[in-house]
Amino acid sequence: MSLIYSSGNxxxxxxxxxxxxxxxxxRTLTVATSLQLERGGSLAIVGESGSGKSLTAKAIAGLLPxxxxxxxxxxxxxxxxxxxxxxxxxxxxxxRISMLLQDPFTMMNPVMRCGAHIEEMLRDQPEFRSRSxxxxxxxxRLAEVGINDASVADRLPFQLSGGMCQRVALAAALAxxxxxxxxxxxxxxxxxxxxxxxxxxxxxxxxxxxxALILITHDLRLAFSACERVCVFxxxxxxxxxxxxxxxxxxxxxYTTGLLLSEPPASRRVSTLVAIPGRVPPADAVENxxxxxxxCRWVVDAKCRTTRPPLVERTPARFTACVRQxxxxxxxxxxxxxxxxxxxxxxxxxxxxxxxxxVAGLCKSFGGKRPMHALKGVSLSVGRGECxxxVGESGSGKTTLGRCLVGLETPTSGQIxxxxxxxxxxxxxxxxxxxxxxxxxxxxxxxxxxxxNPKHSVGRALEESLRMSQRTGRTQDHVRTLLSEVGLxxxxxxxxxxxxxGGERQRVAIARSLAVDPAVLVCDEPVSALDVSVQAQVLxxxxxxxxxxxxxxxxxxxxxxxxxxxxxRICVIYLxxxxxxxxxxxxxxxxxxxxxxxxxxxxxxxxx
Amino acid sequence: xxxxxxxxxxxxxRRGFRLPIPVALACLVMAVVTACAIFGSALAxxxxxxxxxxVAVSSPxxxxxxxxxxxxxxxxxxxxxxxxxxxxxPLVIAAxxxxxxxxxxxxxxxxxxxxDTIIMRWVDFMFGLPSTLITIVxxxxxxxxxxxxxxxxxxxxxxxxxxxxxxxxxxQRPRTYxxxxxxxxxxxxxxxxxxxxxxxxxxxxxxxxxxxxxxxxNLAGLSFLGLGVEPGTPDWGRMxxxxxxxxxxxxxxxxxxxxxxxxTAVSMNLIGDWVFERFTK
Numbered sequence: 081m082s083l084i085y086s087s088g089n090x091x092x093x094x095x096x097x098x099x100x101x102x103x104x105x106x107r108t109l110t111v112a113t114s115l116q117l118e119r120g121g122s123l124a125i126v127g128e129s130g131s132g133k134s135l136t137a138k139a140i141a142g143l144l145p146x147x148x149x150x151x152x153x154x155x156x157x158x159x160x161x162x163x164x165x166x167x168x169x170x171x172x173x174x175x176r177i178s179m180l181l182q183d184p185f186t187m188m189n190p191v192m193r194c195g196a197h198i199e200e201m202l203r204d205q206p207e208f209r210s211r212s213x214x215x216x217x218x219x220x221r222l223a224e225v226g227i228n229d230a231s232v233a234d235r236l237p238f239q240l241s242g243g244m245c246q247r248v249a250l251a252a253a254l255a256x257x258x259x260x261x262x263x264x265x266x267x268x269x270x271x272x273x274x275x276x277x278x279x280x281x282x283x284x285x286x287x288x289x290x291x292a293l294i295l296i297t298h299d300l301r302l303a304f305s306a307c308e309r310v311c312v313f314x315x316x317x318x319x320x321x322x323x324x325x326x327x328x329x330x331x332x333x334x335y336t337t338g339l340l341l342s343e344p345p346a347s348r349r350v351s352t353l354v355a356i357p358g359r360v361p362p363a364d365a366v367e368n369x370x371x372x373x374x375x376c377r378w379v380v381d382a383k384c385r386t387t388r389p390p391l392v393e394r395t396p397a398r399f400t401a402c403v404r405q406x407x408x409x410x411x412x413x414x415x416x417x418x419x420x421x422x423x424x425x426x427x428x429x430x431x432x433x434x435x436x437x438x439v440a441g442l443c444k445s446f447g448g449k450r451p452m453h454a455l456k457g458v459s460l461s462v463g464r465g466e467c468x469x470x471v472g473e474s475g476s477g478k479t480t481l482g483r484c485l486v487g488l489e490t491p492t493s494g495q496i497x498x499x500x501x502x503x504x505x506x507x508x509x510x511x512x513x514x515x516x517x518x519x520x521x522x523x524x525x526x527x528x529x530x531x532x533n534p535k536h537s538v539g540r541a542l543e544e545s546l547r548m549s550q551r552t553g554r555t556q557d558h559v560r561t562l563l564s565e566v567g568l569x570x571x572x573x574x575x576x577x578x579x580x581x582g583g584e585r586q587r588v589a590i591a592r593s594l595a596v597d598p599a600v601l602v603c604d605e606p607v608s609a610l611d612v613s614v615q616a617q618v619l620x621x622x623x624x625x626x627x628x629x630x631x632x633x634x635x636x637x638x639x640x641x642x643x644x645x646x647x648x649r650i651c652v653i654y655l656x657x658x659x660x661x662x663x664x665x666x667x668x669x670x671x672x673x674x675x676x677x678x679x680x681x682x683x684x685x686x687x688x
Numbered sequence: 689x690x691x692x693x694x695x696x697x698x699x700x701x702r703r704g705f706r707l708p709i710p711v712a713l714a715c716l717v718m719a720v721v722t723a724c725a726i727f728g729s730a731l732a733x734x735x736x737x738x739x740x741x742x743v744a745v746s747s748p749x750x751x752x753x754x755x756x757x758x759x760x761x762x763x764x765x766x767x768x769x770x771x772x773x774x775x776x777x778p779l780v781i782a783a784x785x786x787x788x789x790x791x792x793x794x795x796x797x798x799x800x801x802x803x804d805t806i807i808m809r810w811v812d813f814m815f816g817l818p819s820t821l822i823t824i825v826x827x828x829x830x831x832x833x834x835x836x837x838x839x840x841x842x843x844x845x846x847x848x849x850x851x852x853x854x855x856x857x858x859x860q861r862p863r864t865y866x867x868x869x870x871x872x873x874x875x876x877x878x879x880x881x882x883x884x885x886x887x888x889x890x891x892x893x894x895x896x897x898x899x900x901x902x903x904x905x906n907l908a909g910l911s912f913l914g915l916g917v918e919p920g921t922p923d924w925g926r927m928x929x930x931x932x933x934x935x936x937x938x939x940x941x942x943x944x945x946x947x948x949x950x951x952t953a954v955s956m957n958l959i960g961d962w963v964f965e966r967f968t969k
Contacts, residue, residue, distance in 0.1 A: 103706075483867075486871045487870075487871070488867055488870060488871065514873070515873060518871070518872065518873035519873075522871060522872070523867075523868070523871045525864045525867065525868060526864075527864055530863050530864040530865060531864045531865055531868055532865055532868075533865045533869070533883050533886075533887070534865075534887065535886035535887055536883075536886075544872075544874065544878075544882075545872045545874075548872050548873050548874065589868065592868070592872070593871075593872075596872060596873075
């Protein structure tokens with residue numbers, strides 16, 4: 081396969097495949113990756129979890145985990161990197177290829193001061209022999225990433241915010257002036273407002289130094305705004321490559337189209353999000369066919385399932401692995417146009433039938449001598465059949481509020497009234513009242529991987545929560561109804577959480593909450609841990625449940641595009657206080673509080 | 689809303705039930721020891737108590753495969769009979785101590801507060817005691833033989849085991865699935881025994897095996913000192929002390945029981961490790 085864009089490439093990956101050698105046999109992780117990167121260029125590798133994008137990045141930096149083997153070739157200016165000894169890698173890592181990881185807190189050594197992380201990289205250069213020279217250089221490097229406070233160098237990582245840590249990590253990664261920087265989801269773990277800053281910083285550093293950038297991300301919007309060229313991975317295979325603007329305008333692969341469509345638009349509300357059905361298959365299951373064929377509506381067995389479709393150049397510098405692209409391009413474009421023209425769903429009118437959940441002056445502090453005030457007098461109410469969006473960044477107290485509502489935390493002061501029952505102090509409630517509150521309000525948690533007991537089957541989990549409700553009739557029938565209500569078949573009752581994907585686990589968690597027939601669901605970031613294509617499925621599920629069950633939602637999220645799709649009203653929470661409240665569209669279109677404005681301006685430029 | 693049941697589920701990777709060779713050997717050793725403990729009377733060719741002074745201290749021969757001791761008793765038969773002491777006592781200690789420790793650890797770890805304080809202060813107190821000394825003194829003063837020794841060791845083993853269980857519970861407690869169960873209104877008893885217990889069971893099982901090995905060595909040590917079992921009983925530890933002076937004249941007389949103690953203890957450790965690794969991944 082030839083993928084030559086320009087001569088004199090800095091980095092060339094050719095026909096690279098990754099395997100995992102387990103005692104039970106060889107498992108394919110990625111197949112036949114070919115990439116090119118020129119000096120100063122930028123390339124985004126986009127894919128959902130399990131696509132192999134991070135492994136590809138690790139292979140390029142020579143950091144493959146034990147047991148993973150590589151075939152093919154990686155060349156850095158003609159020098160073959162595969163099979164290099166660790167000693168030789170030390171000559172390349174940091175100096176020529178540097179890496180920035182997702183979580184700044186785990187990337188930095190917790191007992192080393194921030195400045196020491198950068199000094200470490202300078203130590204072996206003759207001009208930085210002396211301590212004072214190194215300190216001066218550290219200050220200069222920190223200033224380059226926007227940290228002008230010299231005291232940061234003497235602080236430990238945990239004393240800094242996530243955004244600050246990521247800046248220090250970036251300064252350390254750039255300290256030896258690498259030719260290539262690989263950034264693996266550098267902004268994903270950060271708050272929306274800091275995300276934008278880190279990306280700006282990254283792009284600026286790239287431009288000023290003429291450094292090449294490989295950005296690994298799951299976010300197409302981010303990839304389009306930050307890189308010249310985009311390469312889409314799916315189940316271990318490259319399925320589309322092209323220049324960012326061209327790819328954004330008209331993707332050639334049904335998967336890319338689907339991914340773009342399933343991202344909730346930040347600027348308007350649509351009645352149903354376009355979701356890709358199904359889930360990402362493991363790479364070794366689709367090694368010899370089009371990996372997307374199971375989820376693709378244009379699949380033709382004879383063409384798509386006989387061999388692995390190679391990347392083919394359709395128009396200059398545009399590659400796609402879809403064999404049917406020329407035939408279906410018209411339909412793909414039509415889909416995009418239809419989605420773009422989809423009417424802005426009118427603001428639903430919330431019937432005024434009194435508040436189901438009423439919160440007044442809620443305060444919660446943690447810790448004894450020097451308390452941390454998570455909530456400082458929050459008041460809000462959720463009406464019957466209403467979806468209230470609670471928007472805030474990490475540390476805003478939004479999760480604490482949700483946990484107070486379901487009795488997992490006891491507020492320091494303030495009132496919570498749920499269906500007329502004052503339930504601020506859960507322990508003080510009479511037994512039957514507590515049971516009534518439990519059946520009124522339920523919670524959906526953020527992490528789909530931890531929300532189910534790993535030792536209980538899906539059926540057992542549902543049966544247990546059914547026992548908490550006063551339903552009559554056969555449990556088996558109820559389990560089946562619940563599963564079908566969340567879009568799963570009966571066969572799921574016998575499975576264990578470890579056999580389910582993130583989206584499926586979240587569906588089971590929703591079914592488990594619905595078993596007690598609640599009137600209100602507190603959803604704490606229920607889709608933020610899910611892949612974009614699955615996120616749309618689950619959001620649609622919430623919407624349909626609200627309609628069919630007259631369910632009220634308290635939807636806690638940091639994602640404004642998501643909240644616009646689902647909330648009727650929103651409250652913006654900042655440092656434990658509600659700073660703005662109003663109808664969803666009104667607040668998002670015409671924010672009043674400066675903090676809300678900052679949140680909105682931090683959304684990456686729309687891809688649509 | 690699309691039903692997603694149509695997509696074939698990714699099968700959980702069932703790793704083949706292939707035993708690593710050391711674990712397979714350990715299982716074999718334990719199978720032999722168990723067989724000896726259960727069918728000892730049928731397997732042993734001779735009466736382990738029969739004294740034949742005419743053949744005292746004879747080297748291995750066709751009649752006495754491992755020779756005889758100073759009283760002319762058949763070493764091999766005594767080792768085979770000794771298996772039951774080597775198996776039952778440690779089993780009672782390990783299982784009993786962990787049954788108690790599991791309940792205490794679950795309560796202390798999940799409930800916290802004053803329950804935790806009382807249980808853990810008791811554990812600290814037990815840690816403060818010199819356990820070997822206590823065992824020797826109690827068994828030596830009270831007497832009562834093998835089962836007194838088993839009982840004293842059982843009590844002493846509860847405290848460290850409680851600590852292990854409690855720390856495993858503390859690891860599970862902050863997990864979201866516990867919060868989810870609490871939100872549903874599931875009772876504390878159910879959360880503790882139906883939700884948390886299955887998740888900490890691999891650790892418990894692994895430590896039961898390790899405790900078994902410790903108990904075996906401890907009991908053998910006591911009988912070596914002449915505490916616990918009656919003189920003359922076929923017991924591996926006891927044989928070690930009785931046959932000490934055979935080291936030159938009939939080495940198998942002392943080497944065989946010693947090897948059995950070591951083999952059994954190491955085998956249980958290996959099996960425990962393997963159980964833990966297999967069920968936690």
